[in-house]
Amino acid sequence: MRLGAAGTIEVVTPFDAVTQAQLRAIRPQGRWFARRRCWEFPLEAGGALNAGLGRRFHLEPELLQWLAWLDQPLPPLPPHRQLVAAAAPGEPLADKRRLFAHQRAAVRWLLARRGALLADPMGLGKTLTALVAARAMVRCADCRVVVLAPAGLHGHWRREAASLELDLELHSWAKLPRGLPPAGTVLIADEAHYAQNVSAARTQAFLRLARHPRLRAAWLLTGTPMKNGRPAQLFPLLAAIGHPIAQDQRAFEERYCHGHWLERGGVRHWQAQGASQLEELQRLTRPLLLHRRKQDCLDLPAKERQMVPVELDDAAGRGFQHRLQCKVEDYRRRVARGEVRRDAEALAVFTALRQIGADYKLPAAAALVGQLLAQGESVVLFCSFVASAQLLQDRLGGQLLTGQVPPPQRQSAVDAFQAGASRLLIATYGAGGLGFSLQRARHVVLLERPWTPGDTEQAEDRCHRIGMEGSLTSHWLQLGVADQLVDALIASKAERIALLLQRRPLQLRRQGFPAMVKALLEDW
Numbered sequence: 001m002r003l004g005a006a007g008t009i010e011v012v013t014p015f016d017a018v019t020q021a022q023l024r025a026i027r028p029q030g031r032w033f034a035r036r037r038c039w040e041f042p043l044e045a046g047g048a049l050n051a052g053l054g055r056r057f058h059l060e061p062e063l064l065q066w067l068a069w070l071d072q073p074l075p076p077l078p079p080h081r082q083l084v085a086a087a088a089p090g091e092p093l094a095d096k097r098r099l100f101a102h103q104r105a106a107v108r109w110l111l112a113r114r115g116a117l118l119a120d121p122m123g124l125g126k127t128l129t130a131l132v133a134a135r136a137m138v139r140c141a142d143c144r145v146v147v148l149a150p151a152g153l154h155g156h157w158r159r160e161a162a163s164l165e166l167d168l169e170l171h172s173w174a175k176l177p178r179g180l181p182p183a184g185t186v187l188i189a190d191e192a193h194y195a196q197n198v199s200a201a202r203t204q205a206f207l208r209l210a211r212h213p214r215l216r217a218a219w220l221l222t223g224t225p226m227k228n229g230r231p232a233q234l235f236p237l238l239a240a241i242g243h244p245i246a247q248d249q250r251a252f253e254e255r256y257c258h259g260h261w262l263e264r265g266g267v268r269h270w271q272a273q274g275a276s277q278l279e280e281l282q283r284l285t286r287p288l289l290l291h292r293r294k295q296d297c298l299d300l301p302a303k304e305r306q307m308v309p310v311e312l313d314d315a316a317g318r319g320f321q322h323r324l325q326c327k328v329e330d331y332r333r334r335v336a337r338g339e340v341r342r343d344a345e346a347l348a349v350f351t352a353l354r355q356i357g358a359d360y361k362l363p364a365a366a367a368l369v370g371q372l373l374a375q376g377e378s379v380v381l382f383c384s385f386v387a388s389a390q391l392l393q394d395r396l397g398g399q400l401l402t403g404q405v406p407p408p409q410r411q412s413a414v415d416a417f418q419a420g421a422s423r424l425l426i427a428t429y430g431a432g433g434l435g436f437s438l439q440r441a442r443h444v445v446l447l448e449r450p451w452t453p454g455d456t457e458q459a460e461d462r463c464h465r466i467g468m469e470g471s472l473t474s475h476w477l478q479l480g481v482a483d484q485l486v487d488a489l490i491a492s493k494a495e496r497i498a499l500l501l502q503r504r505p506l507q508l509r510r511q512g513f514p515a516m517v518k519a520l521l522e523d524w
Contacts, residue, residue, distance in 0.1 A: 001049060002060040005204040007211030009046055011039040011057065022052060028247075042247070043211055046070060069213035074184050077216070078140045083111040087136035093163045102297035103129045109290055111136060114217045115210075115241030117192070119291040119501060122223045122458055123437075123465025124298070127160050127190065130219055134186045135166050143216050144181045148173060148206070149190035152407050157190070176205040180212045187212075192220035195240070196233035198249065203236050210240035218242075223461070225289065225501070228452045231256040231281060232272050238285065245284055256281050282501075291501040294464070301471040303464045310364045310479040320360055327352035354486070357479045358388045358448055365447050365477055366395050369424065378423045378440050382432060382459045383447035389426050398424030401432040414438065429455050432462065439468040445475045449486050 004010040011030070013019055014037065023030060023039050026048050030041035041049060046067045050059070059067075077083065089104040099107070103125050110116055110133040118126050137143040147157055151172040161168045171177055173194045180187070187209055189195070195203040210218045218241055226234045232253060238246035245252060253259030258274030294300055312320060331348045334340045340348070365381065372379050373396075383389050386402045393400045399413035399422050414436045417425040425438065429450050432438075441463040449456050464472045478484065 001053075001057045001063055003063040003066060003208075004040060005201070005208060007043060007208035009041040009043060009049060009063065011041065011049065011053070012037060013039070013057070026052065031250075043070070043213070066213050069182070074214065074216065075141075077137075080108075080112050083136045083140055084108050086139040087111060087132050089132055094165065095163050097163070099128065099132065100125065100298065102292055103132075106290060107133045107136075110217075110219055113219075113241075113288060115219075115243070115288060116217075117220045117222070117225060117237055117241055117285075117289045119222060119225045119289055120297070121291075121294050122461035123439075124292070124294065125466065126221045126223075127157060128163075130188050130190075130221055131160055131164055131166055133219070134188060135164050137186045137216060138166065141184055141216060144169060144183065144185045145188065146171065146177070146180060146185050146209075147188045147190065148176065148209075150194070152410065153190060155411070173202060176202065176209065178205075178208075180209060180214055182214050184214055184216045185212070186216050187218045189218070189220045189240070190222075192222040192237055192240075193224050193227045193233070195236050196227060198232075198236045198239075207236065207240055210242075223458065224452075224455075225291075227455070229275065230273055231275055231278070234281075234285075238288075241288055243285065243288055245281075289501075298466065300464065300466075301468060303460065303472045303474065305474045305476060308364070308368065308475050308477045310361050310477055312360060312479070316360060320356060323356050324349070324352055327356070350485075353480075354448060355385065357483065358383060358385050361447055361477050361479050362388065362391055362395075365445060366392060368475060368477075369396055369445060372443050372445075373423055376423075377442050378417070378420075379425075379443045379445060380417075380432070380438050380441040380463055381424070381426045381445040381447065382429055383426070384429060384450060386428055388447060389428055393426050396424060396426070398422050398426055401425060401427035401436075403428065403431050405431065410436075417441075429459055432459070436462055437465060437467070438462040439465050441472070442470050443473050443475065445477070447477055448483060449476065451486070 001009060001011050009030075011023060013023075015034075020032070023032075026041065026045055028042050028045045030039045030045065032039050043066065046063075047070070050067060078086075084107070087107050089099050089107040092098050102120075106118060106120070106126075106129045110118065110130065118130065120126055131145075134143070134145045138145060145166065146169045148171050149157055151174065154170050154172070157168060157170060173191070189206065189210075195206040197203055209215070220237055220240060222237075225237055235246055235249060235252050235257075238252075239249075250259070253270075253272035256275070256277050257272040258276045259270065259272035261268050262271040263269075328349055331340065331352075369379050369381060369392075381389075381392065383392070386404060389400060389402050399417050401410055401413050405413070410431060413425065416422050417438065418440050420440070425432070425441070444460055444463050446456070446459065450459075460472070460474050476483075476487065478487065
């Protein structure tokens with residue numbers, strides 16, 4: 001018996017009827033994985049496993065330590081009212097700031113829960129909210145505070161912790177710790193949607209921390225808890241906070257992800273990428289998931305989206321068609337050589353449409369941005385491709401924010417934009433859509449949209465946040481059916497997310513992505 005990668009108990013054994021019957025009788029129930037020749041049980045089954053089978057199976061030292069901690073639990077926490085008093089959410093901080101009303105309410109909400117998912121949109125101050133709540137746990141229970149956050153956000157966390165005179169142990173999602181201090185820990189996971197793939201090693205390591213016996217509280221922060229509109233992405237987060245509906249992954253997927261067996265080439269595959277029973281899922285997750293809309297919390301200026309159609313003249317249209325045809329012919333040659341799958345042509349053509357379309361939208365984007373800059377406006381432009389960002393900077397100047405720019409230089413670019421030294425910042429979604437405050441901008445230009453509504457919202461909300469001085473206009477450049485398809489896909493996924501988070505009835509328009517691509521190619 002050993003401790004699994006995700007903090008469960010694994011019992012590795014050859015198959016025999018007697019042992020299988022004994023393990024099936026263990027409660028809480030486990031699950032048999034034939035390929036791994038292994039049973040997997042929740043940690044709570046450790047006592048029953050040790051009592052019934054401890055003499056027959058070797059227990060690895062790490063599992064023995066976790067079981068010993070379970071037998072010696074930490075002292076109980078003080079009452080909720082005492083924790084709230086210790087948090088002192090109404091008192092000014094060392095830098096004279098005060099929490100907003102929605103932040104004070106969230107502090108009280110977090111302190112009432114040992115596992116919670118704070119899913120407010122970007123820009124509502126989740127970082128400071130979680131740290132004020134953690135300060136109460138430190139004062140009342142002498143806890144350690146461990147924060148998991150993207151490396152680029154560590155400076156922000158340190159600055160906010162310094163304003164509370166709070167010590168942090170910071171870790172990046174790229175390198176999670178294997179264990180937690182034995183004295184008791186508050187675990188805060190920022191950008192918790194980094195752990196939305198339950199089979200990924202990073203998610204497994206995160207769940208291991210969230211199930212640690214010496215954990216006092218696990219608070220997850222993300223503005224996009226179901227980033228791609230799929231309930232399957234929500235399951236790891238619910239498992240991390242100990243929600244009862246996340247105890248059985250297969251049952252969760254059958255109920256809320258349209259989980260079913262699919263046969264391909266005579267081999268059965270489990271498929272769980274759909275969405276079902278969303279109203280029930282919203283009702284069951286409501287006690288441990290807090291989401292408030294910006295307009296309900298703050299008196300922010302309005303955000304308006306404008307579609308900007310891009311038309312090509314005859315010469316540009318012929319060039320577009322020629323480049324696309326070259327891509328298609330190259331793909332078919334690679335199929336003939338066995339380098340790529342034959343049945344993926346629709347997606348290959350669609351990806352080529354997106355990449356080529358980005359190039360052909362550059363003149364329109366440059367003209368729009370140039371017009372806004374001439375009017376004295378500050379502009380942030382987001383795009384998906386580094387090459388597009390570099391070409392635009394060559395033409396327009398401004399600050400550049402891509403994954404190829406070292407992290408210290410990224411912050412310098414943001415600081416120059418925020419200080420007014422430059423009125424244009426050009427960024428890719430991956431580098432600029434996470435962690436930075438760009439509220440100086442009055443206009444956001446999206447050359448194209450990413451696949452997920454969460455990434456789109458994150459990009460816009462870098463600018464639509466506390467401290468902005470006027471309304472925000474988001475310009476969506478749209479060239480042909482490829483952009484129309486992505487925008488329709490974003491709207492479809494956003495409906496699912498709204499149904500889960502915003503507690504209002506919606507009539508979902510269900511259309512799978514393959515069908516949407518097929519319709520696009522027929523139109524094209």
